[in-house]
Amino acid sequence: MSYPVTFEADYEEQRNRLTTFFRLILMIPVAIVLYVFGIVASIAIVIAWFAIVITGRYPQGLYSFVADFNRFIARVTAYAVLLTDTYPPFSGADDPAYPVRMQFAGPLESYSRLKTFFRLLLAIPIMVLRYVMTLLLEIGAVAAWFVILVTGKMPRGLFDLMVLANSYTARSDAYVYLLTETYPPFQDDTTRTAGTPGPNDARGARPQLGLAG
Numbered sequence: 001m002s003y004p005v006t007f008e009a010d011y012e013e014q015r016n017r018l019t020t021f022f023r024l025i026l027m028i029p030v031a032i033v034l035y036v037f038g039i040v041a042s043i044a045i046v047i048a049w050f051a052i053v054i055t056g057r058y059p060q061g062l063y064s065f066v067a068d069f070n071r072f073i074a075r076v077t078a079y080a081v082l083l084t085d086t087y088p089p090f091s092g093a094d095d096p097a098y099p100v101r102m103q104f105a106g107p108l109e110s111y112s113r114l115k116t117f118f119r120l121l122l123a124i125p126i127m128v129l130r131y132v133m134t135l136l137l138e139i140g141a142v143a144a145w146f147v148i149l150v151t152g153k154m155p156r157g158l159f160d161l162m163v164l165a166n167s168y169t170a171r172s173d174a175y176v177y178l179l180t181e182t183y184p185p186f187q188d189d190t191t192r193t194a195g196t197p198g199p200n201d202a203r204g205a206r207p208q209l210g211l212a213g
Helices: 017-021 028-055 060-080 113-117 124-151 156-176
Strands: 005-010 100-104 208-211
Touching: 005 060, 005 156, 017 124, 028 060, 028 113, 060 100, 060 156, 100 156, 124 156
Parallel strands: none
Antiparallel strands: 005 100, 005 208
């Protein structure tokens, strides 16, 4: 059975030097929205924690809202670290046309109250690895910034490495936010073959790197 939270990112080799150079400044509006969104989402997650511990269920409305927040963070992060030049929408709603996508299987019929109650303790190993992956993502972003300014291109190998890191951080967030009870995989079939030319690459079509458990 596939992992209940998927992450995909489309690779685009040619990049805009100007928006890359000013990326941190361009991030300001969406960062403000993320900050406000995060405050509300934090309250929603606490409410969801109580709801699951008491009833064993994750209310659909809360699940959808927190999933949108998770998706929004992933898209903002991807834009910030130069995985895409496309400005993220000011919402976390699913957008199949956006080059960075997350999908969620939806709330389980029944959740483990015990796993939910001790979620922060159970998440410690994940958060340690998440910290490492975040550092990797930041280092990759700095390298990509210089490379794009010089060449106007994002190297495929660097892109794949950064997507691996972004995928893990996004799916580890999903675990912490109670969106899944399953530990996020570090690597799957797609990440193991990252960088391998797809069947459409020879025809010049834009390949996709889909990270799904």
